[in-house]
Amino acid sequence: MTAAFKSPSGHPPKPGSTGLPRGENPDADTPPTGLGASLSLLLSVTCGLAVANVYFAQPLLDSMAESLGVASGLIGIVVTMTHVGYALGLLFLVPLGDLINRKRLVLTQTGICALALAGVGASQAWPVLLGAMVIVGLMAVVVQVLVAYTAVLAPPSQRGQAVGTVTSGIVLGILLARFTSGLIADMADWRAVYFASSGLMLTLTAVLFKCVPDAPPLRTGGTYAGLIRSLFTLLLSEPVLQLRGLLALLIFAAFSVLWTAMVLPLSAPPLSLSHTAIGLFGLAGVAGALAAKRAGRWADQGLGQRVSGIALGLLTLSWLSIGFAQTSLLALACGVIVLDFAVQAVHVTNQSLIFAARPDAQSRMVGAYMLFYSIGSALGAAAATQTYERYGWPAVSLLGASISATALLLWFVTARYSTSRQGRSP
Template structure:
């Protein structure tokens, strides 16, 4: 397939309508060409929700961890950084293995090692052990991206977008509900109990997948591990779909991170002064938007991925208007959260559907490379949001988020004009 980096709209249509890339590599995919069943897709979504939640469990538990291990409150935040660092390393060095090894075996191994790492967190008696265990938790949590890539492989071309949308909804549910669940379990069994319970659930899900997950066929790539890693960086140069969709990912997740990093500040401060539990309930509003965005995958299957992207980016930009009125209307804040989460996840699902269609033989490497854009955007958004709020307040934060969103929309418009 000839791909022109200056004409992504045409590329999107070709990838969505013809499925030529997928057809060319069909022998490398699962022999179950009928595609994924709803039950198997549901299991993959639950697996992703459980795995990604492990990365975010610590956020509401930091104070308890600090008291238990006699660590200064100003230092305990490194726990979150350690987990994210492990996740970033896993994206580059573990996720690509899905194109080299048996994916079923890789997924099950990661889940069992996740359980071991989670138990290590629960048993940690000193600062160094806790940090090391949290790095391993993040490292193994990238099983999420291996599962997403395997979903794209097992799904038939006409259901790929819908299947990815469903599994991605599981990822979002895990992120948004992790804080609420960890707080509830910690109230009953302490912060260590959160990790022991999660470890047991990971083992249980691994057993379920062992019995139900389709067997992986011969991996699509042969050669050495280091050559495989080198090919990940080559994808940035050779795949215009990855560059275009990665740029969208960087910008939308920067906006996403701006909201979810800074929103606790005005909500917990006077005149609102909401409790942690009340603030956590805003995650439920985000869930509503994320679930609605699962439909975006179906639109991508119908050849409407590029149009869906434009509409979603417009909604993302507009979502910051009601969000700016948080001090006068919590309902306006809820509306803004729903719109933002819907828009971000709609673009995210569409992005993945299109990059997988472009290179079905490199799906694990593609998702690892793509998620690096996500990591950069999330990190930049978090740093910019806290700095902006400290110096200029909540309205400035909303302007910052709208700026990221508006740049993404303008980029989409530019690509549309240059593709005609």
């Protein structure tokens, strides 16, 4: 598999590599100019807006269906197609950050995203809308390219903190997307949401072109097909990626269980909350943005394992409060805050550890890692709606707690095994 990759001298990579040699181009792994506060803010804003494009449609589906004459039972495909595009991007676009100029890749993605968003806003036919939404999802993976880009630009001693800062922008983008799109749609219509986002993405493309430093590609003479194959080799050969990927699958399954099913008891009697009220309620999850920044700093201090264990314990306990959603909104709010804090703390710690494990393959590592995220989110959403329909909210809470406890058990067993191995090493 590694035959497609050769060093400049013509010799094949060393056995056990993933096709792209470690340290082949020192400049590719060295921060070109460092990562200042203003650049961190710019990357965070870009990530926040890019990921928001994936979630804008959720409160607008009824308006889209009415505007395009689509049955309400079919309009949910809009969200599905966006996530299909996102999953394809994780597999086929994110790994390119290890092969080609990262800045050029980011600018291409944000520029095409701006055009696709304009296409969504202008679409008058159902197939055109779906096609444009697939491209929006495909280009939205610029978020993961930028996370890996941040890890390259930041000094190793500050990598976790830098990744945490950018991730906090992602969290805020997800949380604010639904509220913002509903607000703009109330003032204008659903198309205005996408035209406005298109203009912002185009503006950000110009700003990124002026402000972001170049990050040289890995000069390996590798092929794209070999690059994609090496992603799957990483999945099979990197223990840190495997463990942290499994933890990501579980924590985001629990996260999806909450956010997919929560609207059902809140909108039903006796609470009967409006969609606007439920959207505002979701802002309680802003604690996740704070967790993202702090967890990265703790990971830089060598506390990644401890942070993971504490956060997974909190994640499991949060379901005790969430279980009272039908009787106490305060208890639910407390549970949401703790859950979101815990999920983002583990998520940032995961990324910090996988970047440290393979600094020469950061784009492929984050692409492979986010595949676990996508699978966990999809499984959690499907399980949550089925469980609520058959058994009600208490069963949903039990499901979320069980998934969270499984993640905690996995961390506990693997942490003890890792410690035991270290204790036996000479």
